[in-house]
Amino acid sequence: MDRRLKVLYCANLASFGLFLFGASHRISPVTWLGIATGLPNSIYLCAKVPTQKELEDNRRKELLALHDTVAKLQGEKDWLEQLNAGQAQKLLEEHGTREAKLRDRINELTNEIESLRSAHLEELTELQLDSSDERGKLEEKYRLEVARKQQEINKLMQQLDGDKQLILKQAEEEKEQLKSEHDSAIVALQEQFEQYQIIANEAKEIAAQRVAEASAYAQKVQAKEQQLKEYEQQLNVKEINQAITDRELEVKGQDLEVRVKAINLDVEKKLLEETEKLKEAQTTITQLSLNEQVYLAEISSLKGQLAEYHVMLFAEKSDGDYIVETVQRLLIEADIKTEFLRKEEKHDGKVISIELRPISTFESLHLKKTCEQLPGFLMIERVPTFTTRNGKITFTIDKRTSKEKALASREVIEKSLINVEDTTAKNLGYLIIGEPGSAKSTGALYVANSIITQELSQKAVDDLIDPHGAMLLAMDIHHSTSWDDAGVKVIDSPLEIYEQFKLLKDEYDSRKPGTKTNRLIIFFDEMAETLDAIETLVADKEGKKTAGKDAVEFVQNTYRSFGTGGRKKYINFVGMNHSYNVRALGVDGYYRNCFVALLLNDAARHYINTTTKHLPDGKKEQFYQWLELMDNRYIALATGAINDKLCKHPTHHDYPQIKDGNPPKNLQAVKQLPLTIKLVS
Amino acid sequence: METNRVAIECMMASLLTGLFCQLLAVFRNNSQLGEFAYFSLLALVNISTIAAIYYLKRGRDLGELMFITMGVLVGLWIGV
Secondary structure, three states: OOHHHHHHHHHHHHHHHHHHHHHHOOOHHHHHHHHHHHHHHHHHHHHHOOOHHHHHHHHHHHHHHHHHHHHHHHHHHHHHHHHHHHHHHHHHHHHHHHHHHHHHHHHHHHHHHHHHHHHHHHHHHHHHHHOHHHHHHHHHHHHHHHHHHHHHHHHHHHHHHHHHHHHHHHHHHHHHHHHHHHHHHHHHHHHHHHHHHHHHHHHHHHHHHHHHHHHHHHHHHHHHHHHHHHHHHHHHHHHHHHHHHHHHHHHHHHHHHHHHHHHHHHHHHHHHHHHHHHHHHHHHHHHHHHHHHHHHHHHHHHHHHHHHHHHHHOHHHHOOOHHHHHHHHHHHHOOOOEEEEEEEEEOOOOEEEEEEEEOOOOOHHHHHHHHHHHHHHHOOOOOOEEEEEOOEEEEEEEOOOHHHHHHHHHHHHHHHOEOHHHHHHHOOEEEEEOOOOOOHHHHHHHHHHHHHHOOOOHHHHHHEOOOOOEEEEEEOOOOOHHHHHHOOEEEOOHHHHHHHHHHHHHHHHHOOOOOOEOOEEEEEOOHHHHHHHHHHHHHHHHOOHHHHHHHHHHHHHHHHHHHHHHHHHOEEEEEEEOOOOHHHHOOOHHHHOOEEEEEEOHHHHHHHHHOOOOOOHHHHHHHHHHHHHOOOOOOEEEEEOOOOEEEOOOOOOOOOOOOOOOOOOOOOOOOEOOOOOOOOO | OOOOHHHHHHHHHHHHHHHHHHHHHHHHHOOOOOHHHHHHHHHHHHHHHHHHHHHHOOOOOHHHHHHHHHHHHHHHHHHO
């Protein structure tokens, strides 16, 4: 087992002990500590420590490995024994062959001796026959030779014996050595074998144990099988029982069917009874619904009574006034309870204002709804208005028609009208806008007159040579007779107008502050049309389209600079056109505010109806009333450099209707100075 | 000393039951848990602990199951 795991196991035991201690002594922190340390440790150990099954598997694998090694060693031992046995046999065989060789050699030598002896004996006998002397000599000679041969034989014998002894000794030594080696090897093998025998015995024991377990298990299995058989038999019995019960059930089912039929009959009877009851219930329900309607009607009448009571509650204070009562009743229906304070009538009783004090919280949305209801009750045309101020609700009921209302406010509006003279104070340029026949040209002359006759500042008096006169120059492609009547120089050709603008630009540039000059008033009628004509004519003349556009741009820039800088150089530009929009004038919104714009007749109407969203409601209403009052009459509106204000038409204010040929009124002759500026020839 | 797997599992079962018992006791003391809810949760927790550990072992040994149950009972005895 791993040492680390053992340590962890000990730690886990300690944690568990801590947990037991903490829990038994009711020391909560110690218990928590025990749980906090023990639980993760246990989980880790569960993951790491092998189960019993895994351990058994490991042991089984080890045993199998040992068995393999024992078999291997047994094989090795057999092989070694075989090897040693062969070696000894070989040595013995070698020794035998050597011995045989030596014995053959000895036999050869003894045979030779025998043959030599026999030869010697024959010679000896012959010699014995020939002579005894010679015989003696020869005998001696042979004796010597025999002795020498004997010695040789002896020597050989000795050598042979020595060799034999040596070989035998060597063989003996080798044999002993081999024997000792063999013995030691056998001893070692026996030792190993004994060890393996022990291991094998252990393995056999374990195997026997396993076999015993297996046999026990097999017995268990057999027992289970027997049990199964018994169960099967029991099941068979059960099946038979089931069949019997099925039959019984069938019989019971038949009985039940009979009973069900009887019950069905009963149920039908009961159903009939129930339907009768249901009919009765329905009749009672219809009666009840009738009653409900009666109750609802009663509730609504009671609500009405309640509202009347509420009204009666404040009746004393409101002096039984129908309008006040109606307003208060409607307010009560909208959950707003009020107290009557004051009622005021104006304009012969046609404008009534009622002041109420709220005695409950309210929402202005409810008030608005009440106001919308009121015309139906009070037979009035317009929805009354309400204001909530200083803890009071003031309803203003206006019974007048819009015409009456406008007429009523006519005096006020007429008082608020301004004159053209009131617009000249800033010494700016003018744009006079109006449809044909709206008296633009005469209006322009009127404007010029008012510019000249205005009360001048000291600086202007100093700067101007003649402060009570002005040079006038008109540019009008339609050549209006008004200019001729007034004796104004007119330029009516578009190209000449263009050239004149160039000269005017030079004049504008040449006027420096500090030098005395005369006032110059330039009238430029039909601005948009003239600009279009200049564009086409210059383009034709130059042969370039851009040239026309450049010319138009030049003219526009020039009169725009008159608008912005003309005030200081005493050049007043009075432009006239039918349209007041940016594109027609070539002057955008902010530059337009450098000019005083006088909108005449339809231009003013159009402006009021379309472009007065920025104005306060009171002023707007005044404008609308003015339009209603001055229907088909000459009107004017001043805008641009000054606040939007209704203005008297410069020359035709008094005429009761618009009509061509109405001569201008109040138009005085302008004091003209001779034109000293450069002019186109 | 030999580490015993079953002993570790028993300890774990005991500690786990103890933890759940402590937690439930905390909720009960805070009056967030009624009596019936407390006891039913206790039973549920213990049964699920036994089942979880038993199936974690992937074993089919009744003896080991008994050991774990005993561990849980010890935890219950200590915790409640």
